[in-house]
Amino acid sequence: MIFDQIYKDYILARKEKNQKRSQFLGYIRSELANQAKEKKQEKLKDSEVLKVLKRQEKKLKEAKESSKATKREDIQKDLETELEILSKYLPKQLSPEKVEETTNNIISKLQASSPSDMGRVMKEVLSKIGAQADPKQISKIVKEKLSS
Numbered sequence: 001m002i003f004d005q006i007y008k009d010y011i012l013a014r015k016e017k018n019q020k021r022s023q024f025l026g027y028i029r030s031e032l033a034n035q036a037k038e039k040k041q042e043k044l045k046d047s048e049v050l051k052v053l054k055r056q057e058k059k060l061k062e063a064k065e066s067s068k069a070t071k072r073e074d075i076q077k078d079l080e081t082e083l084e085i086l087s088k089y090l091p092k093q094l095s096p097e098k099v100e101e102t103t104n105n106i107i108s109k110l111q112a113s114s115p116s117d118m119g120r121v122m123k124e125v126l127s128k129i130g131a132q133a134d135p136k137q138i139s140k141i142v143k144e145k146l147s148s
Helices: 001-014 019-038 046-070 073-087 096-110 115-132 135-147
Strands: none
Touching: 001 019, 019 046, 019 073, 046 073, 046 096, 046 115, 096 115, 096 135, 115 135
């Protein structure tokens, strides 16, 4: 389970006195614990953990973009390190070609032909691909395919 792996890595980082890694993993652990408390669970399922991690990844990417505007290289470096740590727990991202291929297959399967079918196609693509692709990227591809 991802939750358990994060905990093991957190303990290892503490033992190695890797302050940056242990602080960030401690923060992630607390986010996961808070989410579990909200749902009145002892531990989150992997799918729920991935949602929290994806949300954190999005926040970090947004912070990185805004720090580029202020030209704060120290902050950018810290955010890059945190994104690198986080990426170890997220599934590998599919290539745009693979996402497009999957989308084409689902559009054919559902016999979708107009933009009004976008909701059905998106639901199916997201259930098949899951967290392996950015939903914005998927949406863009589906919109493109259904508009032409």
